[in-house]
Amino acid sequence: MLRNTGQEPAPDAPGDLRAIGAHPDHWYPVAWSREVKPGKTFATSFAGEPIVLVRPSAGSVFALEDRCAHRQVPLSKGVVNDCTVRCCYHGWSYDASGRCVDVPYLGKDKLPNGVRSYPCHEGNGLIFVWPGAGSPKAPPGTIGASADRAYKTRRFGKIVRCHYSFMHENLMDMNHQFLHRRTTGKVAPRYRGRRAGPDWFEVDFSFRRPDEKPPLGETVIVGSFRSASADSRDLMTVRTEYPYQTLRFWTAGDKPVLHVWLGYTPVDAAQRSNRTFILLSVRRPKIPGLLDVAWPVLAWFTNRVFAEDCAIVEMEQAAYDSQGGDWNQEVFPPIRELRKLLAANGRPPAHETS
Template structure:
């Protein structure tokens, strides 16, 4: 099928995200030693198990016996025991023990197993590979902002949003929506500087022209004071680059000297069988100012500022999802070329039913 045909016939909100990538499905801090929790990747229910010793592992969140969630079970050694009858499963998903059967009967019944998932921890997140496990070692692991760079300070954000994951990609890629954030950002206008596309990525670059004197405190503390002179053409103070490298999204801010001052990593993970909700896993790294401890002083201000921005985005994408529900399909009339290229990317790399 040619791309033009795909654009005409495919409703982007019905395109599932490809499972053949590494996806975060929980924060490391959510899973204590000797415990298990359950999470969804789309229609797949997954149990994450952290033994008292050793790394986290991930299994299908259903006992092979009665389909009860293993996330309700008990962690013992390097296995998890179903809460119902005590069937025990190891890291590979193989059933290790059925406690009420004798040894000979156990040997015959232990052919039961559940699916296991490639699993690893990085950047304070637990990742799984929900697709073909044979591809896991060949697929590049995402770069997680600047979490390992001591020159930056990183905060986590994790809003759960009641919308299809594609709305989130469109929201960040299209910086023309700054009017939405006028109460937080003041009066600014995005200036599109161009973009690039490839088989697995779309990138857009912007600067911002301030059209009023109001400048948020968090912005002023990080980037310095920007004055507005209506009689002069404003210089490009910072360049904001948004890049979707399927299936992740990143944002970079470089100052006028070309130095990186802020980086965002975001993954939007479908967390329900309906596909109409997703969990955001975000890492926001900010360059530490030269003044010692200044970043720690401004950190709470930055947190409040970014949370308000995210809440406004959350509200509007959820309104978009409700409109799709009510209209019975995608009625968007997109006119911004880079967003249309983004939509092509998400369709062409996703799973179309």
């Protein structure tokens, strides 16, 4: 009888990667712009910290700690007045900086302390906050190909019940095509090389279909380009640029036919769940309107692939939870390097308790 050797971590393993928090000194997406209506609040979170997004009827979205300083109930249950949010319980009111500006039964000279505010940025159809204590860097500029009219972009995602690191590893290890065998058919990935920097890492793959035709969903994305081009090469690059991830796919030329951007925002304090935000941009073929007609097929296809990925990473998290540690027995060198990168850029648990 053999013991699952995953019990003993590999010699170069970065401690317990699943115990390392996403580093808060970055801009994290916490909502789609469309979710925060004018004159309304929206409840979200970063790693267990409740955050309320407030969009005044006129003016920019702002982000506060989602707890009234008085009795700690969510401000997101409150009422937006001009550029303030009023708690639903005793009516305490806060401005965009978190300052308490009114308590209906107290003089203006006696106002109590307020709540924490978060730097907030809206762009690319997303609302970002900066949850860290460090001074905010410049917010993300244009993401992927979402602003390029040569592409059509789909925005989707959901809360996935796993640590963000499982998401990075899943996407970067293209050897997992067996998982999608019922959706994509038989695909043989081939590792082509890697490049690295202090906070980024990227891997190249090519693909071969041993004996089958690609499914309709894939044809919609890459088919027309591949056939039309002479210098066809089928290259995919998956890149982790901490804390985000991108996937680009080229069939020919410099412009990728597919450009995907992914953000993973921890939801709960233990970071055993993350909200995944995906911007998937597909290059428009030469025939006008073709991509729009095929869009529902592409949506179905990408939803299904994403659902298969979510199911498996949630099983990985469940195994971690029951085993009480990371028994991963990684054999693919790029993933071993990715794990080190995530560990080096994240926040170890010691930091959180000290």
